[in-house]
Amino acid sequence: MGASGWSYSVAYQPDVAAALEQLRQDAYNRGAYYREEPDPLYALTEDEFRARLDPADDDSGINECLLDEWRAAQRRPKPIDPDTLFAAQPHSGTHSIIDMAKGVSAKPALFTVSPLTDEQTLEFFKTRTPAPDQVVEWMKTFDPFSIRERWQGVYVVSYLDGHPEQIHFSGFSGD
Incomplete structure (x- = not known):
């Protein structure tokens, strides 16, 4: 952007x-x-998210990186004020x-x-x-x-x- x-x-x-x-x-x-569009994958439970990962990527570390990113997104605050909005969108x-x-x-x-x-x-x-x-x-x-x-x-x-x-x-x- x-x-x-x-x-x-x-x-x-x-x-x-x-x-x-x-x-x-x-x-x-x-x-x-600017407000990021919510990623629908972040609304999944961890088990649901894991089920979507490609088992062929288990050995390469890709799935672990994707899972770490999903977990980080789960820890971000829900925006209720300027500070939590800023924290919820650390990349954009x-x-x-x-x-x-x-x-x-x-x-x-x-x-x-x-x-x-x-x-x-x-x-x-x-x-x-x-x-x-x-x-x-x-x-x-x-x-x-x-x-x-x-x-x-x-x-x-x-x-x-x-x-x-x-x-x-x-x-x-x-x-």
């Missing part, structure tokens, strides 16, 4: 981590994420801000959002206090891969009349 880009803007609040968590919950509540992710499950970090790290450096903010906006419309326009053409890897996000605080106005989140995630 490949990664998907996402971006969100919310009213400013001093606690960026709380803003991120609220966005993750909002995306979950709205169903604004959700292609949304929900994938930023480890919160906010000072520097780029997997499954987190981190701020632009002062140098990046000046480079992209020619000011350290960009206006909301500047950031929104930037996010439309921004290539996160230029400063972040897949499964990482960035956030920017925008300003109006010298006061923080919004927090903008953007990134690419999912497989």
Whole structure:
């Protein structure tokens, strides 16, 4: 499938981590994420699943690998919130801000959002206090891969009349 880009803007609040968590919950509540189709094989009992395996593959280890994968799928949580949804889809992710499950970090790290450096903010906006419309326009053409890897996000605080106005989140995630 490949990664998907996402971006969100919310009213400013001093606690960026709380803003991120609220966005993750909002995306979950709205169903604004990729959801894997359930594999019907995972609904089988272990005996039923074993009965479907090819005995010719017993010596090669293929059946044991398939059984290990089936068991791992059985241990995944049933999604009831953003964190359990993220845990239930470890290979594909959700292609949304929900994938930023480890919160906010000072520097780029997997499954987190981190701020632009002062140098990046000046480079992209020619000011350290960009206006909301500047950031929104930037996010439309921004290539996160230029400063972040897949499964990482960035956030920017925008300003109006010298006061923080919004927090903008953007990134690419999912497989």
